[in-house]
Amino acid sequence: MSILVVGSVAFDSIQSPAGKVEKCLGGAATYFSLAASYFTKVRVIAVVGEDFTAEHENVMKKRGVDTSGIERASGNTFHWSGSYVENLNEAKTLATDLNVFEKFNPKIPAAYKDSDFLFLANIDPVLQNTVRKQMNGVRLVGGDTMNYWITGHTANLIETLKGVNVLLINDGEAKLLAKESNLMRAAQKILTFGPKALVIKHGEYGATVFFGPGSFGGGTHPFRAPAMPLAEVVDPTGAGDCFAGGFMGYIASQDEINREVLKRAMFYGGVMGSFAVEKFGTQRLQELSREEIDARFQIFREISHIE
Amino acid sequence: MSILVVGSVAFDSIQSPAGKVEKCLGGAATYFSLAASYFTKVRVIAVVGEDFTAEHENVMKKRGVDTSGIERASGNTFHWSGSYVENLNEAKTLATDLNVFEKFNPKIPAAYKDSDFLFLANIDPVLQNTVRKQMNGVRLVGGDTMNYWITGHTANLIETLKGVNVLLINDGEAKLLAKESNLMRAAQKILTFGPKALVIKHGEYGATVFFGPGSFGGGTHPFRAPAMPLAEVVDPTGAGDCFAGGFMGYIASQDEINREVLKRAMFYGGVMGSFAVEKFGTQRLQELSREEIDARFQIFREISHIE
Numbered sequence: 138m139s140i141l142v143v144g145s146v147a148f149d150s151i152q153s154p155a156g157k158v159e160k161c162l163g164g165a166a167t168y169f170s171l172a173a174s175y176f177t178k179v180r181v182i183a184v185v186g187e188d189f190t191a192e193h194e195n196v197m198k199k200r201g202v203d204t205s206g207i208e209r210a211s212g213n214t215f216h217w218s219g220s221y222v223e224n225l226n227e228a229k230t231l232a233t234d235l236n237v238f239e240k241f242n243p244k245i246p247a248a249y250k251d252s253d254f255l256f257l258a259n260i261d262p263v264l265q266n267t268v269r270k271q272m273n274g275v276r277l278v279g280g281d282t283m284n285y286w287i288t289g290h291t292a293n294l295i296e297t298l299k300g301v302n303v304l305l306i307n308d309g310e311a312k313l314l315a316k317e318s319n320l321m322r323a324a325q326k327i328l329t330f331g332p333k334a335l336v337i338k339h340g341e342y343g344a345t346v347f348f349g350p351g352s353f354g355g356g357t358h359p360f361r362a363p364a365m366p367l368a369e370v371v372d373p374t375g376a377g378d379c380f381a382g383g384f385m386g387y388i389a390s391q392d393e394i395n396r397e398v399l400k401r402a403m404f405y406g407g408v409m410g411s412f413a414v415e416k417f418g419t420q421r422l423q424e425l426s427r428e429e430i431d432a433r434f435q436i437f438r439e440i441s442h443i444e
Numbered sequence: 445m446s447i448l449v450v451g452s453v454a455f456d457s458i459q460s461p462a463g464k465v466e467k468c469l470g471g472a473a474t475y476f477s478l479a480a481s482y483f484t485k486v487r488v489i490a491v492v493g494e495d496f497t498a499e500h501e502n503v504m505k506k507r508g509v510d511t512s513g514i515e516r517a518s519g520n521t522f523h524w525s526g527s528y529v530e531n532l533n534e535a536k537t538l539a540t541d542l543n544v545f546e547k548f549n550p551k552i553p554a555a556y557k558d559s560d561f562l563f564l565a566n567i568d569p570v571l572q573n574t575v576r577k578q579m580n581g582v583r584l585v586g587g588d589t590m591n592y593w594i595t596g597h598t599a600n601l602i603e604t605l606k607g608v609n610v611l612l613i614n615d616g617e618a619k620l621l622a623k624e625s626n627l628m629r630a631a632q633k634i635l636t637f638g639p640k641a642l643v644i645k646h647g648e649y650g651a652t653v654f655f656g657p658g659s660f661g662g663g664t665h666p667f668r669a670p671a672m673p674l675a676e677v678v679d680p681t682g683a684g685d686c687f688a689g690g691f692m693g694y695i696a697s698q699d700e701i702n703r704e705v706l707k708r709a710m711f712y713g714g715v716m717g718s719f720a721v722e723k724f725g726t727q728r729l730q731e732l733s734r735e736e737i738d739a740r741f742q743i744f745r746e747i748s749h750i751e
Binding site for chain 2: 225318319320321322324325339341342343345347358359360361362363366367368369370397400401404436438439440441442443444
């Protein structure tokens with residue numbers, strides 16, 4: 138099954154306790170695509186500038202990602218600069234140069250319209266909704282968002298969420314979106330906005346998926362997947378997007394979409410997120426094998442399952 | 445198998461978003477005893493004042509707890525007053541009246557010396573060590589501590605930890621004790637201080653047990669147990685002590701002490717902690733049945749296990 142992802146392709150300049158890198162390939166759509174590429178066919182819609190070279194594109198192409206939906210505009214590619222030196226759990230943004238991304242107006246190539254799955258990475262909810270409405274019979278729509286859209290573009294986001302089947306956000310975003318400090322109650326409220334499942338990511342503590350009433354075969358309890366306890370985190374950038382890529386990619390690789398599939402998808406999400414942070418930028422995501430991924434899946438199982 | 449717990453029996457005055465209570469029965473040894481009593485025989489060493497009535501003692505006695513080691517001193521019982529109104533995850537201490545607890549000098553009744561398990565609740569590490577040294581052939585020593593002892597009585601605590609087999613603390617305490625902000629590295633360092641296993645509690649995100657090299661049958665990976673996502677937390681007081689009670693109590697109920705037993709004990713710890721917060725004080729811990737406990741254990745399994 139094919140997944141279409143719409144989002145940013147960017148250059149990131151990152152500082153962390155482990156060192157620093159300048160203008161390495163990044164962006165939510167890039168991380169998502171690479172992570173999902175180990176499970177299924179991936180297509181990308183994004184915009185890049187003149188500084189985006191064939192070498193950059195090859196990072197995705199080598200993983201079999203269809204990059205024909207990446208539009209080239211005059212100007213520079215979106216550039217983000219951030220630091221994790223003081224806090225590995227939260228990036229301090231040093232600079233955001235939107236560049237060509239400022240006027241991003243996603244166009245869906247005809248050949249992409251039959252994609253089976255759609256992932257709306259973190260962009261303006263109005264654009265997310267426009268893309269979603271243009272698709273033909275997508276089986277499942279996943280989506281992401283962030284504080285900026287939650288607080289400043291609330292009505293647009295709420296409208297978009299009506300068409301999102303699985304929303305993936307973190308604790309802080311969930312509490313902000315629901316205006317509710319208890320996570321369980323926040324989840325219950327968000328599930329009334331449209332999504333049939335809500336994945337809340339807890340960083341180093343794992344993630345929880347909450348199910349809407351009767352969704353995905355029923356079951357009243359949420360499901361918690363662990364994160365890998367890591368002695369070193371080199372660069373947390375893209376961990377959330379890789380979680381989404383592993384999660385959506387695994388679902389797209391399965392015949393049925395049910396609760397058990399979503400539970401395993403939570404594990405694969407955590408697995409891909411755990412690889413992402415081991416090296417700067419997308420480096421670790423370029424060099425994996427499915428065997429390595431499945432070996433780590435087994436570790437996730439061992440660290441969370443009793444006999 | 446019998447467990448001896450040494451720690452505080454207290455009166456707590458608690459405010460939370462759910463309401464307030466005045467001078468209800470509390471204290472680490474009380475919560476621990478009640479939680480562990482559903483699994484095994486429990487004996488308590490503590491000190492109380494003249495305001496501690498037969499009715500208070502009966503709360504423990506009704507659960508079969510041996511209270512003959514509770515010493516009566518002239519003066520009032522330890523009284524703690526705290527509020528969770530602003531933050532359910534961390535108590536704001538409003539008042540601490542140590543009263544008779546200030547001169548607590550635990551004496552071990554002869555009949556207690558053969559206890560199979562020992563739990564050193566959060567008291568002065570010098571007292572913890574004195575108690576531990578007086579015991580005959582304990583199978584496993586569990587212990588707790590807090591920031592106050594970690595920062596102000598470091599040398600004494602490090603000395604005491606040499607004799608503690610399983611230390612149970614929270615994230616903040618672990619990082620402070622190890623002087624290390626990465627949790628995995630903090631755990632690895634603490635495991636060189638003496639404990640063969642270290643349980644780090646993450647509040648609403650569950651808990652992780654880290655094993656020392658070759659301890660409890662080996663295995664290199666830590667183990668993570670979930671916490672129950674709860675729509676309402678009435679009173680978080682004692683949740684950590686109930687975790688310890690469920691954890692140690694379950695271990696004491698088993699013939700062998702190995703990695704699998706410790707993993708299941710992590711689940712029972714989480715289960716008892718999840719009950720503790722449902723009502724003010726020790727109320728919920730007084731009225732449980734083993735059937736309710738095992739039903740919740742199954743829920744913990746469902747919310748964390750894939751097929």
